[in-house]
Every structure is written in C-alpha cells, then in structure tokens.
Amino acid sequence: MSLKRCQVKAMKIILTATSPALDAEVDPRFGRGVYLLVVDPDTMEWEAHPNPGLNAPGGAGIQAAQFVTEHKAGAAISGDFGPHAFEALRAAGISMHVYGNCRTVRDAIERFKAGHLEQVGTATHGECDEGHHG
Amino acid sequence: MIVAVASGKGGTGKTTIATSLALSLAVEQSPAPLFLDCDVEAPNAHLFLKPTFKQSEPVGILIPVVDEACCTHCGRCAEICQYHAIAVLGKKTLVFPQLCHGCGSCAALCPEKAIEEVPNKIGVVEHGTARDGIPFARGVLDVGEPMAVPIIRRLKNWFRPQPGQTVIVDVPPGTSCPVVAAVRGADFLLLVTEPTPFGLHDLRLAAQIARELEIPAGVVINRENGRFADLESFCEAEHLPILMRIPFERAIAEGIARGQALVEIRPEYQERFQEMFAQILAASQTMTTAREIIK
Numbered sequence: 001m002s003l004k005r006c007q008v009k010a011m012k013i014i015l016t017a018t019s020p021a022l023d024a025e026v027d028p029r030f031g032r033g034v035y036l037l038v039v040d041p042d043t044m045e046w047e048a049h050p051n052p053g054l055n056a057p058g059g060a061g062i063q064a065a066q067f068v069t070e071h072k073a074g075a076a077i078s079g080d081f082g083p084h085a086f087e088a089l090r091a092a093g094i095s096m097h098v099y100g101n102c103r104t105v106r107d108a109i110e111r112f113k114a115g116h117l118e119q120v121g122t123a124t125h126g127e128c129d130e131g132h133h134g
Numbered sequence: 135m136i137v138a139v140a141s142g143k144g145g146t147g148k149t150t151i152a153t154s155l156a157l158s159l160a161v162e163q164s165p166a167p168l169f170l171d172c173d174v175e176a177p178n179a180h181l182f183l184k185p186t187f188k189q190s191e192p193v194g195i196l197i198p199v200v201d202e203a204c205c206t207h208c209g210r211c212a213e214i215c216q217y218h219a220i221a222v223l224g225k226k227t228l229v230f231p232q233l234c235h236g237c238g239s240c241a242a243l244c245p246e247k248a249i250e251e252v253p254n255k256i257g258v259v260e261h262g263t264a265r266d267g268i269p270f271a272r273g274v275l276d277v278g279e280p281m282a283v284p285i286i287r288r289l290k291n292w293f294r295p296q297p298g299q300t301v302i303v304d305v306p307p308g309t310s311c312p313v314v315a316a317v318r319g320a321d322f323l324l325l326v327t328e329p330t331p332f333g334l335h336d337l338r339l340a341a342q343i344a345r346e347l348e349i350p351a352g353v354v355i356n357r358e359n360g361r362f363a364d365l366e367s368f369c370e371a372e373h374l375p376i377l378m379r380i381p382f383e384r385a386i387a388e389g390i391a392r393g394q395a396l397v398e399i400r401p402e403y404q405e406r407f408q409e410m411f412a413q414i415l416a417a418s419q420t421m422t423t424a425r426e427i428i429k
Contacts, residue, residue, distance in 0.1 A: 059218025059233050066212065069223045084230055092223035 011074035013039050013112065014067070015105050020048030022106045026099045028079025031061030037105055038071050041113050061085025068094055077108055077117065079124075086123035096120045136301040137414060138320035140343070142336025144307035146326045147356035147380070149173075152304040153182040154396040155324075158407035159300055160266040167300035169264065170293065171272035172316035174257060174285045179304050180272065182395045185264035192258055193273070193288045195236030195281070196251035200227045204248035211240035211249065232280050257285045259292050269293075282312040290319070300411075309339040317343060321418045323351040325374070329362030337365070341372055350421040352414065357382040375417065377410045 016033025017024040022044070027033035031053055039046040052067055053060030061081070065088035068076050075095045089096055097117040102108040111117050139152040152169070160166040171179040198211070198220060209222040219233035220240050231254050241249040256279040261271035271293035273285035286306075295301045305316040317323060323344045327337040337353070344351035352375045355365065359382040369376055380386070380396070380403075389399030397404045 053218070056218065059230070062218040062221045062230060062233075065223060066221050084233070087230075088221055088223055088228055091226045091228050 011041070012071060013041055013075045013077060013109070014071060014073040015039060015076075015108060016051070016064075016078040017048070017105045022046055022104075022109075024105050026079060026102055026105055026108060028099060030076065030078035030081050030085050031064050033064070033078060036064065036067055038073065039105075039109060041109055044109070059084065062088050065089045065092065065094075068092070075112070077112060081120060081124050083123040086120075098124060135322070135415065135418065136295075136303060136320045137322045137324055137411075138303040138305050138317045138349075139324045139326060140305035140313060140317060140340050141307060141326045142309055142338075142340035143328070143333050146328045146333055147354070148307070148326050149179050149182065149304055150356065150390060150396050151324065151326050151354050151378075152302050153179050154403060155407050155411065156183065156268050156302045157266060157395055157397050158404045159302075159411055160268050161404065162408060163300060165296055165299050166267045166269065167302050168293070168295045169268050169270045169302050169304070170289060171270070171304045172286045172289060172312075173304055173306040174273035174275045174282045174289070174312070175306060177272045177274055177304075180264075180270070181393050183264035183268055183270055185262040185268075185270035187260045187262035189262070190258050190260040191292070192255045193285045194253040194255040195234065195284050196238060197231045197234045197236060197254040198229050198240050198249045199252050200229065201248045201250065202227070204246045206246055206248075208245065211244055214239050214243055232278075235281070236284065256281060259285065259289045261293050282306065283315045286312055286315040290316075309336070309343055313340075314343060314347070317347060317349065320349055322414045323347075323349045324354060324377070324414070325351055326354045326356055327365065328357050329355060329359065329365050331364070334362070334365050334368060338368065341374060350417050352377040352417065354378045354380070354410075356380045375413070377413055378406060 015037045016027040016030055017035045017037050018027045020035050033051055035048045036051050037046055037048050053063030061084045065085050069092045076089055077097045079099045081096050097119050099108055139148050141148045156167050156169045171177040205227050207222050207225055211220045212222045217233045217235055219230045221228050241251050257275040259273045264270035273289040275282050275285055303316055306312045325340050327333045353369055354377055358379045386399055
C-alpha cells in the first residue's frame with residue numbers, strides 16, 4: 001500500500017482541454033485536443049501546452065502520445081483514443097482513461113484520484129481516420 | 135495525347151465518359167486507345183470495358199524496420215519524419231506503416247544505422263485487353279491501406295503507350311494528392327460535372343488543378359435537367375468550353391446500372407465522342423502553339 005502511494009505521488013497525468021486552465025472544459029479528442037494539460041494530481045500544480053499535432057494532416061495522436069512520454073506522465077486522460085494513439089501509449093506503458101461525463105478538467109482529476117475514471121484497454125474509435133494523404 | 139477525366143465531386147460520371155470515349159475512339163484509331171483506371175481506391179471502369187487481365191504485379195513502398203538491439207532511442211527518426219510514421223516512446227521505437235510515405239529519411243539519418251527498409255505491399259497493378267481491343271490497365275489499393283499515390287505512379291510508369299497512341303486516364307474523385315498524381319502529365323483535362331451546387335463547388339476546385347498544372351481543360355455536363363445558370367457563367371468566366379451535355383434520362387441510368395457503356399445505350403453518342411475528341415486535340419494544339427509563341 002505504501003509503495004503504491006509513493007508511485008502515485010511521483011506520477012504526472014496529461015489531460016486534453018479546450019483552454020489552458022484547470023477549470024477548462026474537457027476536450028474529448030486526444031490527438032486533436034486544443035491544449036494538453038500536464039498536472040501533478042497531488043499538488044494540483046499544472047502547466048498547459050498547445051497540442052503539437054493540432055493542425056497536422058496525419059499522425060496527430062502519435063505526436064500527442066510522444067508528448068506524453070516526453071513529459072514522463074504515467075496516465076493520459078481524454079474523451080477518445082484513436083488506434084495509432086492507443087498503440088503508441090500502450091507501447092510506452094501509459095494508462096489511458098476516458099472522461100465519460102466529466103465536464104471540466106478539475107472534475108476529471110478528482111475522479112481520477114478517487115479511481116472512478118474508466119480505464120480503456122482498446123482504441124475508442126475506429127480504423128484510420130487521418131483524412132487524406134499525400 | 136493523354137486525356138485525363140476528372141470531376142472533383144464523386145459520382146458525376148467520370149467513368150461513364152472515360153469508357154465511352156475509349157470505345158468511340160477504338161472504332162477510328164489504330165492502335166486502340168490505352169485505358170488507365172487510376173481510381174485505385176474504387177476502380178470500376180472494368181465493369182464497362184470488361185477486360186481479361188493477363189498480368190498482375192504487387193506494388194509496395196519501403197517502410198522502416200528498427201533493430202531494437204542497435205537503437206538508442208535518440209529520437210532522430212521521429213524528429214525528421216514529417217508524417218509521424220515513426221515514434222520514439224521511452225525505450226521503444228514504433229513504426230506506423232500506414233502513415234509512412236516510404237521516403238527513407240529515417241534510415242538515411244539514423245546515427246546508429248539501426249533502421250533497415252523493407253518492402254510493404256499496399257496494392258497491385260494489372261493489365262489485359264478489354265472490349266474492342268482496348269489495352270486496359272488499372273491499379274487496386276489493398277483494403278485498409280490509405281495511400282493511393284504510389285500505386286497511381288507505378289501504374290503510369292508500368293504500362294506506357296505506344297508512340298501516337300491515345301491514353302485515357304480515369305482519375306479518382308476529389309482534388310487531393312491521388313488526383314494530382316493521376317492528372318500530372320496529361321495533355322487535356324476533361325472535367326465531368328453535374329448541374330448542382332455541389333457539382334459546381336468541386337468543379338471550381340478541379341479547374342484550379344488544371345490551371346496550376348497548366349493543362350487545358352473542358353467540361354462535360356452530365357445529367358443535365360435544364361440549364362444551371364451558375365455553372366454556365368462559371369464556365370464562361372473561366373474560359374472552359376462546354377464540350378458535351380448529356381441529359382438526365384432514366385434509360386441511361388438503367389443501362390449503366392446493368393453495366394452497359396453510354397455508347398451502347400445511346401449509339402448516336404459515338405459520333406459525339408469522336409467530335410469531342412477532335413475538339414480536345416484542337417484545343418490542346420492551340421495551347422501548345424500559344425506556349426511556343428510565349429517562349
């Protein structure tokens with residue numbers, strides 16, 4: 001129990017948000033979420049980053065997954081994980097959770113801490129939907 | 135003479151026009167025109183020209199395979215891949231074959247030489263002889279594969295016309311990369327449209343491709359049911375000649391649904407297609423002459 005507590009303390013989480021604030025509305029898209037919020041759930045310290053892949057023609061989910069690993073976060077929270085993002089996050093050993101009916105980022109963090117956010121084991125939307133390719 | 139048949143909007147009648155143009159020219163040209171179905175995501179010209187395929191060849195692109203024993207996860211490959219087809223996630227380097235364009239940058243720039251390139255099949259090209267002796271070739275993209283361009287490029291290089299042979303290219307719908315790949319190198323762009331706001335919207339985009347690639351273009355209005363003033367004024371303003379008008383007729387739709395070509399349903403169209411081709415030749419020659427004068 002004490003070991004688990006210790007791990008939780010060290011773990012940052014990343015959430016997708018529509019604006020750079022803890023009380024922002026959640027952004028349900030992982031690869032195309034407007035902001036990525038890096039949050040320490042224990043201290044509630046946070047920082048917001050514009051999503052690097054927001055306007056990418058393809059591979060946005062992969063870019064967001066790389067962002068998560070670069071920030072050494074242990075969990076990603078969003079409304080939706082596409083097949084590429086899912087594969088990348090799983091390979092990196094990052095747990096994925098979905099917003100469900102959470103309205104704000106703060107709300108989602110509280111539920112995450114209480115262990116009430118659903119963890120996903122498969123991609124939450126369909127095959128390749130990157131739009132057109134060059 | 136390469137005539138590309140495009141539309142922007144899907145379902146306007148590209149294949150209807152392309153196949154009947156080929157059949158009409160096969161009557162008066164020797165050798166018969168070469169037909170290339172470049173709509174590799176959903177090729178359907180075979181339904182009307184009924185070829186027997188004699189040869190088939192796989193098409194692939196080279197994708198990276200990472201030797202995890204040599205990889206230091208430095209992230210150089212992920213950094214230079216503009217398609218995000220390769221990602222470094224902590225102590226793992228992942229490849230996403232469907233996003234890879236096969237450029238080889240990751241392998242060339244890997245400081246550890248940990249990346250090997252291996253062929254990954256994405257579809258096939260095949261050819262044979264169709265009705266009335268028409269040489270027919272097409273590309274077919276494998277189900278689930280997103281990238282059409284390498285197959286279109288391969289198709290156009292694989293099956294080349296004899297000197298003086300007319301080529302008819304059935305172009306995919308839309309105005310994105312596969313369309314540009316199919317249209318590139320054509321001497322004339324035949325734009326098939328329908329008299330609807332959606333048809334006109336996409337005709338505008340397709341006409342921009344013609345302008346950008348400096349290919350002379352003309353318009354076929356299919357399923358015409360009275361004049362659509364916006365379409366007429368667009369063609370006039372853009373100096374796009376309207377080369378043919380096909381009325382909205384139930385009998386034509388029924389015949390096409392049975393796999394008949396337009397010139398089978400309405401044999402009198404054969405002459406109209408031949409005349410249209412003569413106009414295309416003239417327009418293309420005028421363009422060539424104009425270019426020479428400018429030079």
